[in-house]
Amino acid sequence: MHLLPRFDYYEPRDVAEACKLLSQFKASAKVIAGGTDILVNMKKGLIAPEYLVGIGKIPGISEIEPVDGGVSIGSNLIIEKLVEFDLIKKKFAMLSKAASVLGSPLVRNRATIGGNIVNARPAADLPPALIAMGARVKLKSRRQEREISLDRFFKGPGVTVIRPGEVLTQIVIDGPPPFTGGDYIKLMHRRSLEIAIVAVASRITLDGPDGIVTDAKIILSSVAPRAVHAVRAEKALIGEKPTEKLFEHAAKIASNECRPIDDIRGSARYRCDMVEVLAKRTLRGAFVEAREQ
Amino acid sequence: MKRLITLVVNKKACEIAVEPNRTVAQVLREDLGLLGTKIGCGMGDCGACTVLLDGRPVNSCLVLAVQVNGREIETIEGVSNGKDLHPVQKAFVEHGAIQCGFCTPGMVLSAKTLLEKNSSPSEPEIRKALSGNLCRCTGYQKIVEAVRQAAEMMKK
Numbered sequence: 001m002h003l004l005p006r007f008d009y010y011e012p013r014d015v016a017e018a019c020k021l022l023s024q025f026k027a028s029a030k031v032i033a034g035g036t037d038i039l040v041n042m043k044k045g046l047i048a049p050e051y052l053v054g055i056g057k058i059p060g061i062s063e064i065e066p067v068d069g070g071v072s073i074g075s076n077l078i079i080e081k082l083v084e085f086d087l088i089k090k091k092f093a094m095l096s097k098a099a100s101v102l103g104s105p106l107v108r109n110r111a112t113i114g115g116n117i118v119n120a121r122p123a124a125d126l127p128p129a130l131i132a133m134g135a136r137v138k139l140k141s142r143r144q145e146r147e148i149s150l151d152r153f154f155k156g157p158g159v160t161v162i163r164p165g166e167v168l169t170q171i172v173i174d175g176p177p178p179f180t181g182g183d184y185i186k187l188m189h190r191r192s193l194e195i196a197i198v199a200v201a202s203r204i205t206l207d208g209p210d211g212i213v214t215d216a217k218i219i220l221s222s223v224a225p226r227a228v229h230a231v232r233a234e235k236a237l238i239g240e241k242p243t244e245k246l247f248e249h250a251a252k253i254a255s256n257e258c259r260p261i262d263d264i265r266g267s268a269r270y271r272c273d274m275v276e277v278l279a280k281r282t283l284r285g286a287f288v289e290a291r292e293q
Numbered sequence: 294m295k296r297l298i299t300l301v302v303n304k305k306a307c308e309i310a311v312e313p314n315r316t317v318a319q320v321l322r323e324d325l326g327l328l329g330t331k332i333g334c335g336m337g338d339c340g341a342c343t344v345l346l347d348g349r350p351v352n353s354c355l356v357l358a359v360q361v362n363g364r365e366i367e368t369i370e371g372v373s374n375g376k377d378l379h380p381v382q383k384a385f386v387e388h389g390a391i392q393c394g395f396c397t398p399g400m401v402l403s404a405k406t407l408l409e410k411n412s413s414p415s416e417p418e419i420r421k422a423l424s425g426n427l428c429r430c431t432g433y434q435k436i437v438e439a440v441r442q443a444a445e446m447m448k449k
Contacts, residue, residue, distance in 0.1 A: 002335040009313035104425025109349040192424030
């Protein structure tokens with residue numbers, strides 16, 4: 001049986017106390033929320049923090065709240081609630097879809113949105129959808145609070161801009177503009193408990209039900225150290241009339257914009273080909289949703 | 294240093310002193326003698342350690358005992374009323390959905406949670422709800438059939 005190494009456990013009552021503990025213990029402490037990543041890594045012996053700071057009892061960081069047409073999501077909210085909540089299902093369907101394919105039902109009942117972000121795994125399920133929706137994260141420390149776009153949050157595998165003593169408290173997503181739609185597709189060998197071979201999140205905004213594309217986001221995941229924009233493909237869409245031909249053209253560009261690696265889940269070549277397929281399918285899905293809005 | 298935690302297990306209040314590095318699965322088995330909760334992979338992959346935490350199925354091998362202070366847990370021992378089997382358990386027995394039995398407690402808890410939310414699940418819904426619970430014996434078919442029958446039994 002895999003046993004956990006010894007550590008000391010703290011359960012702060014508010015964010016300020018959590019920040020105080022984290023700045024006091026520095027690198028010897030880790031935050032634990034759902035624990036579905038950190039406890040596995042500790043059992044494998046990959047990390048052995050001296051202190052765990054449990055944020056489960058902090059009030060105000062486990063809720064979904066509508067804010068000015070958008071939404072503010074507490075970092076300690078479990079993944080399954082993103083799947084269940086009507087507001088997310090209706091207005092941010094892409095996020096709900098991404099949440100529904102994360103891990104297994106048992107994992108989704110423990111894992112949190114904040115954990116899926118701060119762990120910064122290159123194949124994490126929520127960041128591509130969140131980046132496509134222009135999400136921002138609130139980081140609190142003892143002295144200040146800052147809000148940063150998720151686009152600028154990830155630096156590489158396991159590395160983010162979070163400073164020692166900072167806690168991610170909220171994820172903020174603005175309400176989508178009219179005629180905006182999105183889609184997320186994760187390609188995997190199995191339907192559950194699986195890490196993406198490739199995943200793509202796309203979002204487009206039209207200037208009317210039959211109008212041109214005014215904004216486009218295509219986020220590619222599992223093909224780089226972090227989720228990346230297919231910048232040239234996004235540019236190719238803007239100002240154009242959305243047609244099947246345009247989506248095929250943009251998808252082809254996207255497949256040339258990624259630099260994946262060969263690994264156990266798939267070869268680099270296969271991944272590039274699948275980026276093209278998934279980009280096309282997510283753009284189609286996004287278009288259908290955008291026209292309905 | 295040990296921490297004193299209070300929690301409700303199968304509707305009974307308990308007070309236990311635990312080291313922070315012990316999981317709910319360990320405490321249920323070793324301190325409370327509830328051996329129905331199995332520890333398979335210990336990494337959150339197999340679902341043998343499934344328990345209901347405030348009504349939601351979770352991998353108890355990936356939850357620290359100190360994290361469930363003040364919360365409610367239901368294990369396989371709390372599923373039947375003490376005399377009769379729960380309809381899900383009955384259907385598992387009748388359909389031969391149990392072979393070695395190691396995954397059964399987790400399967401039953403995940404299936405029961407599904408049927409309490411959705412009284413007539415489709416086959417894909419059943420398979421999705423059980424997708425965190427691995428079985429190496431049955432090939433899943435008999436388990437899916439058992440859950441279907443349990444749904445019918447629970448409607449009556």
